[in-house]
Amino acid sequence: MSDAVLLEIDDGIALVTFNRPDKLNALNYDLIDCLMAALDRIETDAAVRAVILTGAGERAFSAGADIHEFAGSVRRGRDTAVRDFVRRGQAMTARLEAFRKPVIAAVNGLAFGGGCEITEAVHLAIASERARFAKPEIDLGMPPTFGGTQRLPRLVGRKRALELLLTGDPFSPQRALEIGLVNRVVTHDVLLPAARELAARIVRHSPLAVGGIITAVTRGLNMGIGEGLQVESEQFAALVPTSDLGEDINAWIERRPPSYSGR
Structure with missing residues (x-):
């Protein structure tokens, strides 16, 4: 893994931590590849129960895609641009959306373009009072390409999403909270402690149950209610033979804290 x-x-x-502060943590191909490698490592580490994403420096979570690198892919043609950039x-x-461990964005500054799309995709988000959001792809003559045309309307509603997508206008963390893009807005100095506190409230529960809930919600959002209920049933059924479910039930009956094996 590079230091991106x-x-x-x-x-x-x-x-x-996205670590390109001199470039406002722009998402170049190296950073994206390094993020995917980090997720691979986290996914297989049973000791890791939650993930917090943030940006290095004081100015940006991520200002979006690295336009100079992206422009080079565009110049090489449609197939290259789609393969290297969009996919x-x-x-x-x-x-990030389907990750079975909770992913929390700690948005410490600008979250434009791809940075906003990451915020849309993760499970939970806390924003600093210094955060600023925007969907500025329209200024480049293109739609968002990291899922923003699909996730944002599902999160905030069609008309609210279209206003943001079609104008490209920046909006405040308070507006992000109002429309449901983030869960909470905090003062800048307590951003990471607040994200850690939220993570701690989650990881005290069974990791198998947490993963099942994330999977059921993520898959169910793109299904009809009948199909979604089937996914919910499948996630419950997968827990029945595990020790975690029995331990939680016994701990509740015995009025004691549970102890999880994660099996």
């Missing part, structure tokens, strides 16, 4: 992404693991929580970015946001 930093990974720190402490007390069951992985802190993943890479969509794979990243799809991976």
Whole structure:
């Protein structure tokens, strides 16, 4: 892994930092590839129970795609641009959305373009009062390509999403909270502690149950209610033979804290 992404693991929580502060943490291909590699490592580490994403420096979570690199792909033609840029970015946001460990964005500054699409894709988000959001792809004569035309309307509603997508106008963290893009807005100095506190409230529960809930919600959003209920049933059924479910039930009956084996 290059230093485009930093990974720190402490007390069951992985802190993943986009590390291009001089470029406002723009998402070049190397950074995206490094993020995917970090997720591979986190996924197989049973000691890691939650993930926090943030940006290095004081100015940006991520200002979006690296336009200079992307422009080179465009100049090489449609097939190259789709392969190198669109598929890479969509794979990243799809991976974050479907990740079975909770992913929390700690949005510390600008979250424009791809940075906003990451915020849309992750499970939970806390924004600093200094955060600023925008969907500025329209200014480049293109739609969002990392899933923003699909996830944003599902999160905030069609008309709200279209206003943001068609104008490209930036909006405040308070507006992001109002429309449901983030869960909470906090003062800048407590952003990471607030993200860690939220993660801690989740990881006290069974990791198998957490993963099942994430999977059921993520898959069910793109299904009819009948199909979604079937996914919910499947996720419950998968837990029945595990020790975690029995331990949780016994702990509740015995009025004691549960102890999980994760099997």
